[in-house]
Amino acid sequence: MKNYRMREEDEIIKRLMLLHTVLQWSTVHPGLEVTLTVGERIMVNQERGALFRELENEPHNFVQSHTVEAKITRIEYLIKRHNWKPKDL
Numbered sequence: 001m002k003n004y005r006m007r008e009e010d011e012i013i014k015r016l017m018l019l020h021t022v023l024q025w026s027t028v029h030p031g032l033e034v035t036l037t038v039g040e041r042i043m044v045n046q047e048r049g050a051l052f053r054e055l056e057n058e059p060h061n062f063v064q065s066h067t068v069e070a071k072i073t074r075i076e077y078l079i080k081r082h083n084w085k086p087k088d089l
Helices: 009-028 038-055 066-081
Strands: none
Touching: 009 038, 009 066, 038 066
16 A cells, blocks of 8 residues: 655645646736646646545545646746736635
8 A cells, every 4th residue: 555645734725726826827828938738737637636635635646747847837936926816816
């Protein structure tokens, strides 16, 4: 049996919020230098699903690809640089 590391709830919620905001940024700014492809958006949503399962204390073994993680980091930087806020928050 594999030993899964369960994260703290606030850490999971922060990551969920980041991923949600990254998806929104990518939708609103599709023509910028960094955006997510349809497949990458699916991968972000797969991670979100795994995080929601983790909130229910269900272990998972999802690992985001390095390429998508790099784009998430770059989009997070752009969001902060532009002080961008999604409309629903």
